[in-house]
Amino acid sequence: MTITAFITGANKGIGYETARQLTAHGVTVLLGARNPELGQAAAAKLRAEGADAHFIRIDVADEQSIAAAAAQIEADFGRLDILVNNAAISGGLDGDGKPSSGTLATLRHVYETNVFGLVAVTNALLPLLRRAEAARIVNVSSEVGSLAGRTDPNSPMSQMVSAIPYTSSKTAVNMVTVLYALELKDTPIKVNAANPGYTATDLNANSGFRTAEQGAEPSVHLATLPADGPTGTFWGHIWGQEEYGRIEW
Template structure:
């Protein structure tokens, strides 16, 4: 039976590469995107490479869009095996970018996509995920959401003092933990992924890792074995090398 995976924000960047890598394992990948043209173009690109890819119109900030996507997946497949909540925005910077210069509207906009959107999509898809033999939920978080790393003067995160994006990822990691607790005694595993500082549209392509490298983190968590972990923030560890390059990050 083919594994069905939905990736939000999959028309470009890490989301697109996640879809590509999951398709390479034999999964049917559902390309969630709010922009129809970009979503269809991304789907066509993957299909041209031999992937079983389908476009699913999905705006994670729109309740009607989310309900429609869930209904379409239910009608065609009757279940969902993997959900990768990848869609995210930075919201830009106000003034000098520091908390005291940040508009509440900016924080609210970022949380709408990065936190509330994840909750809305997960809740809508959970009945489908429960029908799978052993579903996996992956929330794409970030090391900048790690309180331990952000408050360590020796950490590469120390210079970052923005509020909207980092705090949204801190909240997302806790959201991940709470879903993991709810689903603790089920076969469903819920984890947060840290792709690392990847060169994508999100940061003006300034990262030192590729989108494909970042996607590998989500793919690992999406394909965990039955004895794999749940409720973790796992991924690339800045400064790590060899066997320490990937692992559990502090919350």
């Protein structure tokens, strides 16, 4: 039976590597992207490597685009086994980047993609995920959104002074993950949040110390969990350590 995965923001970076690594598991990958040219090129690159890859146009901040993507997936594949909500933006920095310098315009802009878009995509595709034998939903989060890390004086996260939009959007993603996991706890669907770690991508001007290949590994792990795997967890790279593990919310 063919396993199909849809990854948002998949034309580059962690999203693309998540798609590429899933193909190694024999998964048919649907690469979601706003830009048709870039999305088609990414899918073609994977097909050249022997993957079953397809481009699906989607703008996660546009409800009509989301509905069209869901309709296309249903028409072409009938169901969905894996959803990786990877698309995100940083929003840049207002002023000196401190919370008190932020603007509501930036906050709204970031939440439209990172939070509202994630919820809209999940709700649109949940009927297709319910048709799968045991679907997996992976929400790509970040350790910078961990309340535990931010308030633990022994954590490197507590030393970071960050702008509100991106950081708090990932805290919101964590709660959204928990709520979906609770709603779906009596189903075979598992919902988890992935922490890629500080990965070099366009989102941070490629300043991260982890590669996109490494950053994709937590998402791929959670997307391919066995039946006895966890749900409602935050899992991935732990700052300062080589291994992966569970992260405190």
